[in-house]
Amino acid sequence: METVVSGIRSTGNLHLGNYFGALRNFIRIQHENRCFFFIADYHSLTTHPDPKLLHENVRNVLSEYLGAGVDPDTATLYIQSDVPQVTELYLLLNMHAYVGELERTSSFKDKVRKHADNVNAGLLTYPVLMAADILLHKADKVPVGKDQEQHLEMTRRFARRFNNIYGVEYFPESMPCDFGSGLIKVPGLDGNGKMGKSEGNGIFLIDSDKDIRKKVMRAVTDEGPKTPNSEMSEPVANIFSIMKIVSAPDTVEYFTEKYNSCEIRYGDLKKQLAEDIIACVAPIRERILEIRSNDAYLSKVVREGAEKARASAEKTVSEVREIMGFKKF
Numbered sequence: 001m002e003t004v005v006s007g008i009r010s011t012g013n014l015h016l017g018n019y020f021g022a023l024r025n026f027i028r029i030q031h032e033n034r035c036f037f038f039i040a041d042y043h044s045l046t047t048h049p050d051p052k053l054l055h056e057n058v059r060n061v062l063s064e065y066l067g068a069g070v071d072p073d074t075a076t077l078y079i080q081s082d083v084p085q086v087t088e089l090y091l092l093l094n095m096h097a098y099v100g101e102l103e104r105t106s107s108f109k110d111k112v113r114k115h116a117d118n119v120n121a122g123l124l125t126y127p128v129l130m131a132a133d134i135l136l137h138k139a140d141k142v143p144v145g146k147d148q149e150q151h152l153e154m155t156r157r158f159a160r161r162f163n164n165i166y167g168v169e170y171f172p173e174s175m176p177c178d179f180g181s182g183l184i185k186v187p188g189l190d191g192n193g194k195m196g197k198s199e200g201n202g203i204f205l206i207d208s209d210k211d212i213r214k215k216v217m218r219a220v221t222d223e224g225p226k227t228p229n230s231e232m233s234e235p236v237a238n239i240f241s242i243m244k245i246v247s248a249p250d251t252v253e254y255f256t257e258k259y260n261s262c263e264i265r266y267g268d269l270k271k272q273l274a275e276d277i278i279a280c281v282a283p284i285r286e287r288i289l290e291i292r293s294n295d296a297y298l299s300k301v302v303r304e305g306a307e308k309a310r311a312s313a314e315k316t317v318s319e320v321r322e323i324m325g326f327k328k329f
């Protein structure tokens with residue numbers, strides 16, 4: 001049995017990228033492994049959320065995890081800030097994380113470029129906090145999307161460094177979990193890049209059928225193929241990438257052939273894609289709405305999750321303290 005850990009920041013509603021990149025893979029393996037799934041509310045602080053909205057965001061994401069199928073009776077589902085040991089491990093790992101390597105992280109460089117007015121130390125040490133989340137339960141597998149690959153490499157580097165410095169075989173090599181098909185990147189429908197909360201191009205698990213149709217019908221395309229078997233432009237390739245994730249293989253094949261023979265009508269392609277996304281999202285949305293109004297259930301899940309997560313975290317942190325030389329008087 002392997003240990004699996006993953007989390008998503010509580011900065012907004014979950015979108016198809018979060019679902020197909022991380023959540024669905026977690027859900028697939030939650031019954032066969034020792035699984036921890038959490039809401040990364042500390043990570044969300046790097047962008048200074050409004051205190052009035054913080055709790056609501058966590059509550060929404062919690063309902064979305066549950067609606068998507070995280071089973072709190074099997075997996076340990078918890079809120080990061082309910083487990084104080086994560087901050088202690090973060091502090092300890094920070095002592096062996098070097099400013100130079102943190103400054104070279106692509107996500108950090110990207111934030112510096114985009115938000116030069118808010119380059120806080122939390123942002124710089126974001127990968128250390130993420131490593132603490134993962135190593136807190138000594139995870140073997142981490143279900144994440146492609147954008148988190150570098151953060152996971154850093155987690156492994158911090159783990160190896162710790163093991164080398166203290167001469168132990170304590171932390172495992174935490175590997176991304178991709179089911180052999182490579183890590184997923186769900187593109188946006190706005191022509192380039194990934195789907196993301198901060199990109200403003202999300203199709204959310206909570207979106208109504210009408211919203212989904214509207215968003216998909218607005219997807220950027222091009223003037224259509226001029227010669228048979230021509231290469232797809234990025235916006236069109238992105239539509240096909242999402243179709244490969246949500247639609248049946250013969251649907252993808254049908255539209256690929258239409259594209260290759262220059263007979264494709266993008267309107268038909270989008271209509272089909274919208275219906276296939278709805279078929280996947282609608283049942284999840286219905287469950288989310290039901291769960292979101294059930295306060296007693298949510299607080300029970302959070303309480304029990306925190307207890308289970310703390311037990312695992314406490315064990316790791318006390319072992320780490322001992323390895324590092326802390327002793328009781």
Ligand code: ADP
Pocket residue numbers: 007008009010011016017018019020021022143144145146147148184185186187194195196197198
């Ligand atoms: P966002 O990028 O929307 O702010 P997060 O950074 O909190 O979301 O990502 C949470 C998880 O969802 C991570 O595992 C990340 O890899 C995954 N993820 C986010 N966007 C995508 C995407 N477009 N494609 C694949 N995975 C994604």
Ligand code: TRP
Pocket residue numbers: 005006007008009040043129130133134142143144148151
């Ligand atoms: N950094 C991740 C993201 O933005 C979220 C995250 C925080 C995470 N801690 C984690 C993912 C631990 C997996 C494991 O997507």
